[in-house]
Amino acid sequence: MTQVDSSKTKLTSSFEQLGLIPELLKRIALLEYTQPTLVQAKAIPAILAGKNLLAGAITGSGKTAAFALPMLHKLAKSKASVAKGNQVTSLVLVPTRELAVQVADSFKSYGQLIKPRLKVEAVFGGVSANTQMLAMRGGADVLVATPGRLLDLISSNAIKLENVKTLVLDEADRMLSLGFTEELNQILALLPKHKQTLLFSATFPEEVKTLTDSLLTSAVEIQIQSEEKASITQQVYTVNRNRKTALLAHLIKENNWRQVLVFASAKNTCNRLEQKLAKAGVAAQIFHSDKSQGARTKVLEAFKSGETHVLIATDIAARGIDIDKLPVVINYELPRSPADYMHRIGRSGRAGEAGLALSLISHDEYHHFKIIEKKNKIKLEREQIEGFEADEEAPIDCPSREIKPMAAPEGMGKKKRNRQPKVNAELWAKK
Structure with missing residues (x-):
């Protein structure tokens, strides 16, 4: 070769x-x-x-x-x-x-x-x-x-x-x-x-x-x-888990971004996050596999046209969304696969355009983000936003769980999840 x-x-x-x-x-x-x-x-x-x-x-x-x-x-x-x-x-x-x-x-x-x-x-x-x-x-x-x-x-x-x-x-x-x-x-x-x-x-x-x-x-x-990576600025903000949604709403309103793509790892998280952001005064649409193809197409077209300013999506969007000059991608939750981190942030900074990729991580995600850094050969400084600083120690209500290995692609039935053909x-x- x-x-x-x-x-x-x-x-x-x-x-x-x-x-x-x-x-x-x-x-x-x-x-x-x-x-x-x-x-x-x-x-x-x-x-x-x-x-x-x-x-x-x-x-x-x-x-x-x-x-x-x-x-x-x-x-x-x-x-x-x-x-x-x-x-x-x-x-x-x-x-x-x-x-x-x-x-x-x-x-x-x-x-x-x-x-x-x-x-x-x-x-x-x-x-x-x-x-x-x-x-x-x-x-x-x-x-x-x-x-x-x-x-x-x-x-x-x-x-x-x-x-x-x-x-x-x-x-x-x-x-x-x-x-x-x-x-x-x-x-x-x-x-x-x-x-x-x-x-x-x-x-x-x-x-x-x-x-x-x-x-x-x-x-x-x-x-x-x-x-190609040079066009994307990557930043990491540490935050207590119970303040993550408030920080997300703060960032969106404070920066007045014209378009923001927010990634969550589960469909239920997308639904809950959309409701919580609405209460905080941030209108958003959701995009995941529970929506019909017609509904997904409609949501995506509204986001591309600028009618929708905030889109919350699972990883089905990491490889299927192509939006010119998308300024910001935010990891509200980390992907299980380190490779999917690169696919997510790659929605911004396309074809040499400047882009910004933010990851909001709480104590239970610190270790997994180190794995993402190691696999992708990057090293990012941990930053904090005033008023949303993470405690030095994990709060009592922070779940101490490890992120499981990458699952089968979203939307697959149980039979296919159990089958791992070579x-x-x-x-x-x-x-």
């Missing part, structure tokens, strides 16, 4: 130097993309050259454009849409419904000026499958899918994968974690042997690296981390 050291790489000065077709260059200019990000500058030439790719870059660094632009270029160069029947030419797998919509919308936006128009579809759970089945009757040049719904539609003969030329695993670490491995094995068995495979993710745990060593032959590896590395190696 060929590795690219981004720390010694000069940023490509323009998209024109990357060799993209005029239709994409014109659209990029209209979108006011002035310069490729590091991941785009390194990934686009490799993808255009037909290479397999393993790319690691912090969320918000422009990963979607890094694979969408060269894929659209190659499809357009084929002179005409190759979508037919219920066949798929390019398949993008993502872990969440929100990310499926976001990635599909990006493909559609970037490809607006390409003629004839390329067909981009998204399929995901939480909504009726009938509409998606009808949409796939003409096939798709690009299909963005969550694994579960994709398998449902395949079993109904609504989608066939034998003609896939390019496979993308976006947010690959989550795709290969608990709850997705079994579905991925089934999908891999249906894909052709000869295809281009691209893996993009913010983090690459060791088990993912082991798998990709067998999956990606003659691949280019890009790791871009440290330079990815079939031999199957990947054959593909």
Whole structure:
């Protein structure tokens, strides 16, 4: 595997130097993309050259454009849409419904000026499958899918994968974690042997690296981390647990932030926090898996438009929310997984914009935050806000509990939580 050291790489000065077709260059200019990000500058030439790719870059660094632009270029160069029947030419797998919509919308936006128009579809759970089945009757040049719904539609003969030329695993670490491995094995068995495979993710745990060593032959590896982190200022405030909500309300009102994304670890916490903030004079909306897909979409659109200023979410939002210039992300509770800490804060400071990530930690979270720091190779100063200082010793009413290891993704049933299948590395190696 060929590795690219981004720390010694000069940023490509323009998209024109990357060799993209005029239709994409014109659209990029209209979108006011002035310069490729590091991941785009390194990934686009490799993808255009037909290479397999393993790319690691912090969320918000422009990963979607890094694979969408060269894929659209190659499809357009084929002179005409190759979508037919219920066949798929390019398949993008993502872990969440929100990310499926976001990635599909990006493909559609970037490809607006390409003629004839390329067909981009998204399929995901939480909504009726009938509409998606009808949409796939003409096939798709690009299909963005969550694994579960994709398998449902395949079993109904609504989608066939034998003609896939390019496979993308976006947010690959989550795709290969608990709850997705079994579905991925089934999908891999249906894909052709000869295809281009691209893996993009913010983090690459060791088990993912082991798998990709067998999956990606003659691949280019890009790791871009440290330079992208600079746009996010991280701060940690210690506070007594019973004063955490009051501190959160104080910070929101005192700073008059136009948009704030607040992360909590449980759906019940989100609901209670929304009610407590309302009593403190702070209006907020909640976003978690108990809401229907229609309700989640409505809440997200209100937040993106600025109609909603404070959004309280569980980790389903860590990888599925893409908001330009989101100024502040607050960890009201810490994520169980240290990797999810980076995904959370990556909602702010996207594509080089300045962002602020705050973590409010009480005594029972001190140890876990040290683990988060160690795993992510960061060290942050503990600060306090006047009037909300944490006691030196944990108050009597502070629960002395340890944060449990990372659970299965939110919304999974009991059966799937108890099942921990391993990815079939031999199957990947054959593909």
